[in-house]
Amino acid sequence: MKSAVETLNPTRVRLSIEVPFEELKDSLDAAYKKINQQVTVKGFRKGKIPARVIDQRFGRGAVLEEAVNDALPKFYTEAVNEAELNVLGQPEVDITDLKDGETLNFTAEVDVRPTIEIPDYSGIEVEVDATEVTEEDIDKAVEQLRDRFASTAPVERAAEDGDVVTIDLEAKVEGEILEDGVASGVSYTIGSGELLDGIDDAVTGLEAGGEATFTSELKGGSAEGKDAEVTVKVSQVAKRELPELDDEFAQLASEFDTLDELKADSRKRLENQKLNDQATQAQERVLEKLLELVEVPVPEKLLEDEVQTRKHNLENHQLAQMGLNLEKFLEIQGKTVEEFDAETSEQAVKGIKTQFVLDELVNKEKLNVSQEELTEHLMRRAASSGMSPDQFAQAVVEGGQVPMLVGEVARGKALAVVVESATVKDTNGEIVDLEDDEEETEEAPEAAAESTDSAEEQDKA
Numbered sequence: 525m526k527s528a529v530e531t532l533n534p535t536r537v538r539l540s541i542e543v544p545f546e547e548l549k550d551s552l553d554a555a556y557k558k559i560n561q562q563v564t565v566k567g568f569r570k571g572k573i574p575a576r577v578i579d580q581r582f583g584r585g586a587v588l589e590e591a592v593n594d595a596l597p598k599f600y601t602e603a604v605n606e607a608e609l610n611v612l613g614q615p616e617v618d619i620t621d622l623k624d625g626e627t628l629n630f631t632a633e634v635d636v637r638p639t640i641e642i643p644d645y646s647g648i649e650v651e652v653d654a655t656e657v658t659e660e661d662i663d664k665a666v667e668q669l670r671d672r673f674a675s676t677a678p679v680e681r682a683a684e685d686g687d688v689v690t691i692d693l694e695a696k697v698e699g700e701i702l703e704d705g706v707a708s709g710v711s712y713t714i715g716s717g718e719l720l721d722g723i724d725d726a727v728t729g730l731e732a733g734g735e736a737t738f739t740s741e742l743k744g745g746s747a748e749g750k751d752a753e754v755t756v757k758v759s760q761v762a763k764r765e766l767p768e769l770d771d772e773f774a775q776l777a778s779e780f781d782t783l784d785e786l787k788a789d790s791r792k793r794l795e796n797q798k799l800n801d802q803a804t805q806a807q808e809r810v811l812e813k814l815l816e817l818v819e820v821p822v823p824e825k826l827l828e829d830e831v832q833t834r835k836h837n838l839e840n841h842q843l844a845q846m847g848l849n850l851e852k853f854l855e856i857q858g859k860t861v862e863e864f865d866a867e868t869s870e871q872a873v874k875g876i877k878t879q880f881v882l883d884e885l886v887n888k889e890k891l892n893v894s895q896e897e898l899t900e901h902l903m904r905r906a907a908s909s910g911m912s913p914d915q916f917a918q919a920v921v922e923g924g925q926v927p928m929l930v931g932e933v934a935r936g937k938a939l940a941v942v943v944e945s946a947t948v949k950d951t952n953g954e955i956v957d958l959e960d961d962e963e964e965t966e967e968a969p970e971a972a973a974e975s976t977d978s979a980e981e982q983d984k985a
Contacts, residue, residue, distance in 0.1 A: 527603035534638045535823040539603050539615075543628040547599075548591055555590035584624065592619065592628060600632050610637040612826055635823040640884045643817050648946040650809040652956060655798040657791050665790045669777050670769065676762035682729045683761045685715045689727055690760040695742065695752040704745045705752065709759070720754060730758045744847065803958055806948045807939060811878065814942055820877040830872040831865075883931070885938035893933045901933045 526542040556575050565573050565581060575587075596617060604611055615634035622628050676688045683689050689712055695705030714724055720740040730736060735757035742752050767773045774786040839850050848856075854864055885891075906916035920926055948956040 525599055525602060527606060529607045529609070532633070534821040535826075536633065536635050537609065539600070539607070539632045539634070541599055541603050541630055541632065543595070543599055543630075545623070545626050545628065548595055548628060551591040551595035552587065554594055555587050558590060559587065588622065588624060592622065595628075596630065599630075603632070604634075609634075611635065612637060612823055613829075635825050637880065637883075638821045638823075640818060640820060640880060642881070642884055642888055645814055645817060645942050646945045648810055648813045648817075648942065649949070650806060650813060650946060651949050651951060652802050652805045652809065653798075654950040654952045654954070655795065655802050657794045657798065661794055662787055662790050665794060666769065666787060669790075670766050670773065673773070673777050674764045674766050676764055679761055679763045680732070681761065682731050683714060683727050683758065685724075685728065686713070686764060688713050688762045688764060689730075689758050690762075691727065692757045692759065694755045695747075696754075697742075697747045697750050697752050702745065702747055702752070705742075705747070713764075723754070723756060726754075726756050727758055730761075732758055732760050734758050802950070802956065806946075806956065806958055807943055810943050810946045810948070811939060813946075815874070815877055815881060818877075818881050820880050822873055822876050826876060827869070827872055830876060831868055834868050834872060879931075879935065882935035882938045885941065886934045889938060889941055891934055891937045891941070893930050893937070897933050897937075898930060901929060901936075905929070 525544070525547060528540045530538045530540065532538055559582065560573050561570070563573070563582065564570055565577060568574075568577065600615060600617070612635040615632035617630055617632045619628070619630045679687075691710050691712055693705075693707045693710060695702050697705075710719075712719055712723070712727075714728060717724075720743070722738040722740045726736040726738040735755060737753060737755045739751055740754050742748055742750055767776065769783060771782045774780050774783045778786050778789070780786045780789060835850075838853075843849060843853050850864075854861065857864075859867075902917055902920070903913050906913045909916055911919070920929060943958060948958060950956050
């Protein structure tokens with residue numbers, strides 16, 4: 525077999541392959557055997573029909589077609605390996621010449637990973653938010669906790685913002701009461717925005733026994749999207765009462781005995797959260813700077829597949845779970861289809877570039893993934909998926925996704941190398957040492973890696 529490679533562009537090549545006819549012998553034998561099992565000829569036992577009879581009855585062309593279809597993947601793979609190509613996806617094959625008894629010539633066009641030159645990245649500098657925790661931050665955290673332990677007490681007055689009202693609802697569309705438009709004993713906090721548009725204005729100022737009617741667009745149910753005439757009747761008005769900020773509250777809301785201990789714990793939690801946020805911010809900004817340094821051509825077909833994968837996952841998984849379609853989602857987001865498509869394409873391009881660059885870094889830095897690192901990564905992914913480690917591991921193995929997880933860990937280590945060599949300063953001008961946040965650093969590229977699953981699938985194909 526002879527093969528030659530022609531570079532069409534930085535991400536696509538054409539293989540020209542010439543196969544001597546004797547190389548097709550095994551595939552021809554297999555073709556005759558297969559046809560033998562599928563047809564019957566009077567005077568011959570099934571499976572014992574001579575090749576010359578099959579040629580006469582069914583045509584030599586049918587045999588050649590079967591043999592070529594069987595042999596092409598093998599010869600294509602040999603040519604790819606010989607040229608040491610890193611191909612993406614399936615090739616477009618064209619048989620240019622087939623001479624019975626002489627040669628088989630065909631071409632195969634296929635996308636390939638581009639050659640990437642990683643420049644010196646040691647000069648990367650980024651700025652991140654400082655991590656100091658203020659008294660205001662602590663007070664806000666304690667207030668949020670206090671709000672969770674609020675109680676309610678009925679009051680005999682008109683409802684005000686922040687009150688909890690018990691209401692009955694009845695929705696009509698075109699004068700007809702909807703079967704699913706009636707609800708009783710609904711508890712609603714005025715100003716929370718958790719029910720219908722317009723309900724806050726309608727119930728504010730009503731006392732127990734009062735009612736009002738307003739018009740609102742229904743957000744779900746049988747008449748979703750239609751304007752309805754909604755009647756709301758208040759059966760009770762209750763005032764929310766917050767507990768006193770004292771040691772008794774600390775004992776109620778936490779494992780601590782005093783309010784000072786509770787505040788000290790809040791400070792520690794906020795500091796840890798800000799450190800984690802700072803590490804993530806550093807990783808994201810270092811990655812952005814790295815991508816700016818590297819020229820990365822993106823294969824058109826891979827980009828097209830990635831965009832379609834993202835749209836499919838959004839519509840059929842994320843939005844479906846929320847009971848939304850794409851049209852409604854874009855309406856809520858205030859985006860046009862064109863804006864959504866442009867954003868999706870931009871995100872896909874970034875995801876693909878990220879994977880290509882980090883994979884090249886893995887090779888350049890000769891990074892390996894240990895069994896312990898893979899296990900730790902699997903445990904984290906299992907926790908985020910809501911599955912047990914055993915269930916997640918089984919799903920990964922059965923789905924052939926182990927190489928994908930290995931790639932995620934390797935890319936994490938590659939980005940960690942770049943982050944370690946970068947200069948990271950906070951908004952106060954202080955140098956940030958991220959060594960203490962090693963675990964978070966290793967997690968950094970997961971979002972980017974997971975966002976390019978289609979590229980992984982192309983590699984596997």
